[in-house]
Amino acid sequence: MLRIIISTVFAMLIMVTGALACSAPHIVSQGDTLRAIAELKLGDASDWPRLIDANPDLQIGRSTGLTVGMALKIPCPERITQGSSVAPPKREVAEIRLLTGSNNAPFTDKKWPGQGMLSEVVNAAFEQSPSPVSHALIWDDDWSRHLFPLIDSTDFDMGFPWVRPDCEQNPEQELCVRFHFSDALIDLAILLFVRADDPIQFEQDRDLVGHKICRPKGYFTHDLDRIGREWVSQGKITLIQPETAEACFELLARGDVDGVAVNEFLGAQKLHAMGLQSTIVPIDRPLSIQGLHVVISKTHWRGTSHLYRFNAGLRALKETDRYREIVNRHLSLFWDEVKE
Numbered sequence: 001m002l003r004i005i006i007s008t009v010f011a012m013l014i015m016v017t018g019a020l021a022c023s024a025p026h027i028v029s030q031g032d033t034l035r036a037i038a039e040l041k042l043g044d045a046s047d048w049p050r051l052i053d054a055n056p057d058l059q060i061g062r063s064t065g066l067t068v069g070m071a072l073k074i075p076c077p078e079r080i081t082q083g084s085s086v087a088p089p090k091r092e093v094a095e096i097r098l099l100t101g102s103n104n105a106p107f108t109d110k111k112w113p114g115q116g117m118l119s120e121v122v123n124a125a126f127e128q129s130p131s132p133v134s135h136a137l138i139w140d141d142d143w144s145r146h147l148f149p150l151i152d153s154t155d156f157d158m159g160f161p162w163v164r165p166d167c168e169q170n171p172e173q174e175l176c177v178r179f180h181f182s183d184a185l186i187d188l189a190i191l192l193f194v195r196a197d198d199p200i201q202f203e204q205d206r207d208l209v210g211h212k213i214c215r216p217k218g219y220f221t222h223d224l225d226r227i228g229r230e231w232v233s234q235g236k237i238t239l240i241q242p243e244t245a246e247a248c249f250e251l252l253a254r255g256d257v258d259g260v261a262v263n264e265f266l267g268a269q270k271l272h273a274m275g276l277q278s279t280i281v282p283i284d285r286p287l288s289i290q291g292l293h294v295v296i297s298k299t300h301w302r303g304t305s306h307l308y309r310f311n312a313g314l315r316a317l318k319e320t321d322r323y324r325e326i327v328n329r330h331l332s333l334f335w336d337e338v339k340e
Contacts, residue, residue, distance in 0.1 A: 028072055107186075128317045159296075160292070162175075182293045211237055213237050
């Protein structure tokens, strides 16, 4: 009996000690981020959403949400305390699992602040949605398998960010047939990048007839073939499609193509990385404006309800200053980076 009492008291001491240890607040210092604090205090940087759960007053989405001197409550790590036979509660399984990937700054990138502008927008939209449900972002950097097979097969509930084809002009296009698209998270300008010393003109569509235009393989081309334009289908331009955006800009720098047609952020990023900012420039007039969207398979058993919930949250978010703050902050970070 004495042994049982001692064992019980010992177990209680362990539990009390653990509770005290994980209830000690973290005082935020300069340079702290939610991911860094989660790695330090919880042992896993990806556990940063638990810090938000433990600190409901945290204004996530406004800068880092942290201010120097803030006392941040630290939840207990989700693991069995050494010497304790009491297992921690199981994590809630997210009702909506969204697939995205990195290497797409400033939109989605695990190394970018807040994991990217659109990661923050998606999270904030779900917070604003009617009857919010739990959701989680799942990262897979092999973008080639996101739509097919992972989202199409409903292995994941939703995915982002994807360009919506012109489904009104071409309703039989495979993406239009297979997926629902959300309202636009953000609109992108697709620009034509040209050589600074020998720029081609682009004041109207007919100015590009006869030119060689480069766009990487796997990128959408519907904007080049829209009604009244038909640059590709009628052979009005020569479309060159190497494997990468870098290859496109190398061809342009050598004079082997007349222009590179990509979104303004990808173009600026590649010019910065390749040291071509002084020799290649964008034409201000956009080739097209394309939205980036969340997608869900039309075979998903809750596809329309999930999409309704997300769109309602996104519309509510866009009516607040929070949406503009998220977008402006990430744009500022991006343009500062590519100017360095």
